[in-house]
Amino acid sequence: MIKEQAIFEAGMEIMRRAAIDIPEDYRSGIKAMAEVEANELSRFVLLSMIENWEAAEEDRRAMCADTGLPRYFVKIGNEAGIEGGPVALERALRQATADATHEIPLRPNRVHPLTRQDNNNNVGLNAPEIEYSFEPDADWVEVTTVHKGGLFGSDYRMLFPGDGIGGIKRFFLDVMYEFGRRGLACQPAIVGIGLGGSKDISMTLGKQAACLRVVGDRNPDPEIAALEEEFKExxxxxxxxxxxxxxxxxxVDCHIEAGYTHTGGMPMSVHTFCLSSRRATARIMADGAVEYCSDPKWFTPYMRREGIEWTGTATDTAATG
Amino acid sequence: MDGNGDGHGGDGLRRKRLQMPVGPEDLKGLQLGDVVYLDGVLYTGREGLYKRLLVDKMAPPVDLASVSNVNFHCSPAATVRDDGSYEMGAVTATASFRFSAYLEDWFKLSGCKMIIGKGGMSEADYKTHFVPNRAVYLTTVGYGTGALLGRGIKRIHDAHWLDDLGIAQAMWVLEVENFGPFLVESDLEGNSLFERQNREINKGVEKAYEGLRPPALKRYGETTSRDDEVV
Incomplete structure (x- = not known):
């Protein structure tokens, strides 16, 4: 049985790692861009950000003062047992959010939308968000935290099948111009695109594609992978x-996730994960051991299944090391 | 860098180091795209502070001009320790375009000569409000270099209205050293670096959309020209 205390401690640690340590995939992606960037102002920005990540790591201070909206993505092994159940897990993550906010420190960003009440701990009504997925033949629980800016860089649109790939490309360009000007999206970004699903799931898939897939990762569907390459270009x-x-x-990279959608529609969302792309994952084992990494490997073959029965065997695809 | 801390960084960009409060001669010497580092005292202020002072007409917690003539659109990642002292981690700016409506009254009340924030304001705002007040705008870099700016904070003098406005919106009075980098976004003539860059980028918009038909379903919106900004 996985203990609530183990989840709390892992939650604290990933909050700290996410806030301070830029993921290596993102850092190397930006370093590669800085080498080919020909404009002196743009290159200056990239080099300043690289210097900023180094300062954050040396000082053990947050890389960005805008905490964004700290949130969690939890993958639960089908055979995992949690002492106290999901209620204990959620309590542990809410407590970790509050304590990490005070200890790191993080900016308390979360306020009530109408009264603007700030509890000064990033916890409140429906906050932090906790999303779930499951994994067959596993007895661990994986918790990922993402701190993503919350104001600019995302958009949603209902397109139609007749709009075609051209329509998708056009909306992608709209978002690049819309939020790229003045750097509102804090680019270069990992751009996540959600295609299909219901309206809300189109948003969810795009958000997860931006925040939970690493630079260099490709969708296993060759047609989607080709689109990812094309849109990056x-x-x-x-x-x-x-x-x-x-x-x-x-x-810095483009990730697309698709979902079966209404026969008449083609909903699309675009999201940008920024120059402070903050994510960290902990896998908590049944015996209490914890492994940390910055690659959540969220979209497993099980997640992307299309049929009724799960017949796959390659189950250990989620995060390690 | 020379004896004044000014110079080039080997990348074609000019470096400037300024003492706060900033003087008229300091600002005259600034060109769009200069990299600036600051020393001295500044204070944070955004919608929470502006609303209290300019809409609710409350008296300032302290004579603003005696504190500094530099206003930072910032909310720090800060915490109040159990003994009442403050700890400040990362420091970054928030997007300034939202505060356009406050500018006229704000300059009157504060006597500010420099505003620092994220993403600048419009050239129209600069010409209407900054130029007559002989003020300039600096933008943070990135955004944002939270850890580098956090390093530049030497002392926290005060956190006015902390209880009422919360950590994010309180007026933090900060003593800083080699605080930066910032980029000069507007000069004393009211030119904007961002808008200058936009005009360059706009030359390629038509080509980027070549052959892409508008979608079947339109949306209500305030602009359909990709040359426009949404701020």
Whole structure:
């Protein structure tokens, strides 16, 4: 049985790692972009951010003062047991959020939408969000936290089948221009695109594609993978770079997730995970051991299944190391 | 860098180091795209502070001009320790375009000569409000270099209205050293670096959309030109 205390401690640790340590995949992606960025202002921004991540690691202080909206993605092994059940798990993660906010410190960003009441701990009504997925033949629980900015860089649109790939590309460009100017999206970003599903799931898939897949990862569907490559190219060729300066550094990678949708529609969402792409994962074993990493491997073959029965055997695809 | 802390970084960008409160001569020497580092005292202030002072007409907690003539659109990642002292981790700016409506009254009340924030304001705002007040705007870099800016904070003098406004919106009075980097976004003539860059980028918009038909279902919206900004 996994103990509530183990979940709480892992929650504290991933909150700290996410806030301070930029994931290596993102860092190497930005370093590669800085090497080919020809515009001096854009290059200055990229080099400043690299220096900032180093300062954060040396000082053990948060890399960005905007905590965004700290939240969790929990993957539960089908055979996992949690002492106290899901209620204990959620209590542990809410407690970790409050304590980490005070101890790191993080900016208490969460307020009531109407009264603007701030509990000064990033906990409140429906906050932090906790999303769930499951994994067959596993007895662990994996918890990922993401701290993503919450104001700019995302958009949703109901497209229709007749709009075609051109329509998808056009809306992608709209979001790049809309939120790239002045760097509102804090690009270069990991751009996540949700295609299909119901309206809300289109948003969810795109958000998860941006936040839970690493730079360099490709969708296993070759047609979608080709679109990911194409959109990355397209985004980096609109003549815009970081802060909306002239440049070629806009999209460090593009991830697309699809879901079966209404026969008449093609809902689409676009999300941008920013220059402070903060994510960290802990796998909590049944015996209490914990492994940490920055690759959540959220979209497992089980997650992307299409049929009724799960017949796959390669189950240990979720995060390690 | 020379004896004044000014110089080039080897990348074509000019470096400037300024003492706060900033003087008229300091601002005259600034060009769009200069990299600036600051020393001295500044204070944070965003919608929470603006609303109290300018809408609710409350008296300032302290004479603003005697504190500094630099206002930072910022909310720090800070905490109040059990003994009542403050700890400040990362420091970054918030997007400034939202505060446009406060500018006229704000300059009158504060006597500010420099506003620092994220993403700048419009060239129209600069010409209407900044130029007559002989003020400039600096933008943070990235965004944002939270850890680098956090390092530059030497002392926290005060956190006014902390109980009423919360950590994010309180007026933090900060003593800083080699605080930056920032980029000069507007000069004394009211030119904007962002808008200048936009005009360059707009030359490629038409080509980017070549062959892409508008979607079947339109949306109500305030702009359909991709040359426009949404701020």
């Amino acid at each position: 397209v985004g980096n060729n609109i003549g815009m770079g970081p802060m909306g300066f002239v440049g070629s550094s806009m999209v």
